[in-house]
Amino acid sequence: MKQLKIASIPGDGIGKEVVPAAIDVLKAVSEVHGGLQFEFTDFPYSCEYYLEHGAMMPEDGLERLKDFDSIFLGAVGNEKLVPDHVSLWGLLIKLRREFEQQINIRPAKVLNGIQSPLVNPKDFDLIVVRENSEGEYSEVGGRIFREEDEIAIQNNIFSRKGTERAMHYAFDLASKRNKHVTSATKSNGIVHSMPFWDEVFQDVAKQYPEIGTDKQHIDALTAFFVTHPDRFDVIVASNLFGDILTDLGAAVMGSIGIAPAGNINVNGKYPSMFEPVHGSAPDIIGKGVANPIGQIWTAKMMLDHHGEDEIGKVLLDVVESTTADGIITPDIGGKHSTQEVTDEIIKRLKA
Amino acid sequence: MKQLKIASIPGDGIGKEVVPAAIDVLKAVSEVHGGLQFEFTDFPYSCEYYLEHGAMMPEDGLERLKDFDSIFLGAVGNEKLVPDHVSLWGLLIKLRREFEQQINIRPAKVLNGIQSPLVNPKDFDLIVVRENSEGEYSEVGGRIFREEDEIAIQNNIFSRKGTERAMHYAFDLASKRNKHVTSATKSNGIVHSMPFWDEVFQDVAKQYPEIGTDKQHIDALTAFFVTHPDRFDVIVASNLFGDILTDLGAAVMGSIGIAPAGNINVNGKYPSMFEPVHGSAPDIIGKGVANPIGQIWTAKMMLDHHGEDEIGKVLLDVVESTTADGIITPDIGGKHSTQEVTDEIIKRLKA
Ligand SMILES: CC(C)[C@H](C(=O)O)[C@@H](O)C(=O)O
Numbered sequence: 008m009k010q011l012k013i014a015s016i017p018g019d020g021i022g023k024e025v026v027p028a029a030i031d032v033l034k035a036v037s038e039v040h041g042g043l044q045f046e047f048t049d050f051p052y053s054c055e056y057y058l059e060h061g062a063m064m065p066e067d068g069l070e071r072l073k074d075f076d077s078i079f080l081g082a083v084g085n086e087k088l089v090p091d092h093v094s095l096w097g098l099l100i101k102l103r104r105e106f107e108q109q110i111n112i113r114p115a116k117v118l119n120g121i122q123s124p125l126v127n128p129k130d131f132d133l134i135v136v137r138e139n140s141e142g143e144y145s146e147v148g149g150r151i152f153r154e155e156d157e158i159a160i161q162n163n164i165f166s167r168k169g170t171e172r173a174m175h176y177a178f179d180l181a182s183k184r185n186k187h188v189t190s191a192t193k194s195n196g197i198v199h200s201m202p203f204w205d206e207v208f209q210d211v212a213k214q215y216p217e218i219g220t221d222k223q224h225i226d227a228l229t230a231f232f233v234t235h236p237d238r239f240d241v242i243v244a245s246n247l248f249g250d251i252l253t254d255l256g257a258a259v260m261g262s263i264g265i266a267p268a269g270n271i272n273v274n275g276k277y278p279s280m281f282e283p284v285h286g287s288a289p290d291i292i293g294k295g296v297a298n299p300i301g302q303i304w305t306a307k308m309m310l311d312h313h314g315e316d317e318i319g320k321v322l323l324d325v326v327e328s329t330t331a332d333g334i335i336t337p338d339i340g341g342k343h344s345t346q347e348v349t350d351e352i353i354k355r356l357k358a
Numbered sequence: 359m360k361q362l363k364i365a366s367i368p369g370d371g372i373g374k375e376v377v378p379a380a381i382d383v384l385k386a387v388s389e390v391h392g393g394l395q396f397e398f399t400d401f402p403y404s405c406e407y408y409l410e411h412g413a414m415m416p417e418d419g420l421e422r423l424k425d426f427d428s429i430f431l432g433a434v435g436n437e438k439l440v441p442d443h444v445s446l447w448g449l450l451i452k453l454r455r456e457f458e459q460q461i462n463i464r465p466a467k468v469l470n471g472i473q474s475p476l477v478n479p480k481d482f483d484l485i486v487v488r489e490n491s492e493g494e495y496s497e498v499g500g501r502i503f504r505e506e507d508e509i510a511i512q513n514n515i516f517s518r519k520g521t522e523r524a525m526h527y528a529f530d531l532a533s534k535r536n537k538h539v540t541s542a543t544k545s546n547g548i549v550h551s552m553p554f555w556d557e558v559f560q561d562v563a564k565q566y567p568e569i570g571t572d573k574q575h576i577d578a579l580t581a582f583f584v585t586h587p588d589r590f591d592v593i594v595a596s597n598l599f600g601d602i603l604t605d606l607g608a609a610v611m612g613s614i615g616i617a618p619a620g621n622i623n624v625n626g627k628y629p630s631m632f633e634p635v636h637g638s639a640p641d642i643i644g645k646g647v648a649n650p651i652g653q654i655w656t657a658k659m660m661l662d663h664h665g666e667d668e669i670g671k672v673l674l675d676v677v678e679s680t681t682a683d684g685i686i687t688p689d690i691g692g693k694h695s696t697q698e699v700t701d702e703i704i705k706r707l708k709a
């Protein structure tokens with residue numbers, strides 16, 4: 008019997024609606040599977056927590072979370088309560104950094120029954136490996152001079168270690184998939200960090216002679232996501248470029264509401280964290296229509312991460328059979344509630 | 359009689375095919391218009407020029423170009439001949455910088471007869487105002503340490519002057535259009551430059567109480583380009599975000615081959631420069647199938663810039679009647695050559 012201790016952080020907005028739904032699904036997985044059990048512990052860290060305690064999590068928050076097998080997160084942020092940079096850097100980005108979740112993986116592919124906004128999405132199935140700890144999100148910089156002379160400086164810091172780490176992850180993943188890695192770059196316009204990125208990519212690529220490669224500038228790459236998303240297998244991208252490509256990838260799939268993500272701690276020192284691509288969606292809070300698929304697919308990624316990819320595959324197949332039958336939420340053209348979609352997935356899982 | 363002295367730089371690849379085509383169209387415009395004449399002077403600056411002379415343009419290149427009314431550029435870059443960063447920074451970006459073309463404007467809208475890759479593009483009609491001289495493209499940074507400890511640092515430098523300039527341009531433009539400006543930001547993840555960008559946007563917006571505003575993070579914005587491009591009127595974006603949004607915008611219109619652009623010198627000291635969004639497309643050189651519409655629409659922007667928007671509008675209407683009748687190149691699903699499309703546009707213009 009394998010037991011996984013999961014810290015669940017529903018967070019803000021619809022996170023509070025889709026995390027419980029996905030946990031119910033995971034409980035059903037455990038019933039079906041037999042050899043797998045979950046122990047969930049809930050943490051209320053969120054913008055509401057901030058309003059009460061003046062911080063997104065307690066001072067010993069990291070300490071409380073660090074021995075879990077994984078963290079299962081909903082969404083963070085609600086600008087009506089707390090400024091985004093405070094909530095995000097106090098919780099989401101803090102966890103990514105402090106728990107050394109240096110890789111973010113986000114698949115995008117056509118799901119049966121979900122209408123892509125593209126006329127011809129073909130049968131694309133790609134995954135973005137995003138560097139998750141440095142680059143454009145480095146907290147280094149500041150301002151100088153006053154009034155009309157003011158300037159703001161933002162440093163983008165790219166380390167060879169961090170860049171190589173993301174690239175090795177991408178090549179290893181590609182070797183289990185369709186054996187192709189595309190590097191997202193912009194070395195024609197950004198002349199210090201991106202030529203460095205290209206060099207590291209070339210160096211790492213040499214170590215994987217069996218994997219095909221190409222590099223694409225980020226501007227062209229976003230265009231390809233719309234015209235030929237089926238061109239890609241694994242894409243390795245910097246923190247910012249990965250962020251952009253995965254929101255766009257989610258939109259091309261049909262909805263940001265269905266896209267999953269994993270923040271992976273590769274050195275095994277801390278828990279990894281699984282959170283969907285979507286945010287807290289303040290506009291639909293409490294209506295019972297939040298799409299649970301992003302969070303449920305994220306649960307599947309958590310299963311895969313713990314070596315349970317067989318049942319993970321079963322879960323995604325069940326999700327896809329449900330969407331194929333039109334049991335979907337309004338954001339993707341359906342009429343069903345969060346609860347109805349979740350119940351149906353659980354029913355089919357048990358069948 | 360108004361006479362415009364235009365420096366034409368076909369540049370590389372299909373630039374050499376579409377610039378002459380668009381010049382023929384401009385000559386026809388002048389015949390039709392009566393009161394408008396062009397004097398074109400050709401400059402061979404390109405990667406081939408580099409191979410012969412060891413530089414993308416001669417040392418006094420700027421001197422030779424600076425007294426023209428405008429520069430009409432095709433495309434720069436051919437990695438088979440010269441590394442991109444050399445060709446681009448030696449010509450395209452050099453001209454943008456040295457001639458203080460600090461604003462880049464790029465419209466994207468549905469053209470009759472051109473199939474968007476979107477199922478439902480609606481009737482979108484937006485324009486991106488891109489800061490064109492600083493930000494993420496600042497040439498400041500470098501590397502330190504060796505081997506596994508190496509890091510690369512890229513500085514993104516945002517000045518209040520440059521940021522305000524782009525924003526004022528956007529608000530002025532919106533006041534002649536649909537009175538809405540969207541700011542492209544990423545202040546939730548990039549914590550020095552982007553909160554600064556947001557602040558300047560708020561300050562400038564106050565001076566235009568009649569213009570509606572919103573801000574969107576760049577990741578969400580790329581998703582909206584696919585799901586709701588009709589949401590936008592004017593978008594103001596940093597150098598990198600503008601670059602990304604305009605390639606994506608071109609793709610959503612139906613082809614990068616039709617998208618136009620203008621690099622605007624706002625202080626009147628130097629010529630502005632008009633160049634389409636597409637590159638030199640080395641794969642189709644010499645086949646006679648390059649889409650001339652990007653370059654011709656770019657010519658229309660040059661006409662607008664010189665106060666000739668009436669005839670500019672006629673020209674775009676003629677282009678649209680031609681595309682509506684299916685007289686288009688293969689990249690957008692047609693069977694016609696560069697020459698045939700150009701001839702048809704000229705014929706209709708004269709009719
Ligand atoms: C070629 C490249 C440097 C350039 C840019 O990024 O500015 C191009 O993509 C553009 O948009 O004009």
Ligand SMILES: CC(C)[C@H](C(=O)O)[C@@H](O)C(=O)O
Binds near residue numbers: 095284577
């Ligand atoms: C909320 C924001 C800081 C975050 C990011 O940019 O990383 C989000 O967009 C994501 O992709 O997880």
